[in-house]
Each structure stands twice: as C-alpha cells, then as structure tokens.
Amino acid sequence: MTEKIGNWLDNFGVAASWVCAVHCLFVPFLVGIIPLVGLSFLFSETTERFLIGVSVLLALFSLLPAYFRQHGKLRSIFLASAGLSLIILTHLLFEDSFVTKAIFLITGAILISTAHLLNRYLCKTCEVC
Secondary structure, eight states: OHHHHHHHHHHHHHHHHHHHHHHHHHGGGGTTTGGGGTOGGGGSHHHHHHHHHHHHHHHHHHHHHHIIIIIOOOHHHHHHHHHHHHHHHHHHHOSSOHHHHHHHHHHHHHHHHHHHHHHHHHHHTOSOO
C-alpha cells in the first residue's frame, strides 16, 4: 500500500513540476485571452506560489519518506532541491528576462521530474526493502 502511495506521489510530482513550468512560460503569451474566458486568477502571484508550494510538498511527502524508510540514497533529494531552488530563484531574480526565466524553469522542472523518477526507481530496486 505504501509503495502505491509513493508511486502516486512521484507521478503527481512529475506532473506538478511540469504544470508549474508550463504555467510560468505560457501565461505571458495568453495575456489577452485569459481574462476573456474568466481565468484571470492564473496571472496572480498566489497561483504561482501555490504551484511552487505543491511541488515542494510533493517532494517532501514522496522523497523524504522513501529516503528514510527505503533506499537511503540522497540523490533524488539533491536533484529535487536543485530544481526547486532554480524555480524559486527564477521567481525572485529573473522575472523580467523571459529567455533566462524559461531556461531556469525548464531546467528546474527537469530536475524535479528526474528526482521523482529516480526515487521511484530506487524504491523498486531497493535490496533492503
């Protein structure tokens, strides 16, 4: 049962990191259309913080228990920390530069997705478990 929850959290973590990156990259292009269809909330800073928060929580609830209870390898935690750090730094430092923002966001999403996929692999191949 715990393995199924861990797999679900890892899968959701991969999806959430990409939703966050897509949101940040495409919302500026949809400035004229989004208010017309009633989705103005997508522009808010609260939405961006919510998506980042979901990514952080998913990383905490899937990667940390797997590390402590199963495989004991820090690789996935380091990858997720690096990815989350890039995303957070992007929002703090590179809000005005679209190209730099895109590079950092995509790199962060790739790192977080890789962390969740690696975590799932480590859990499945754990010799101790």
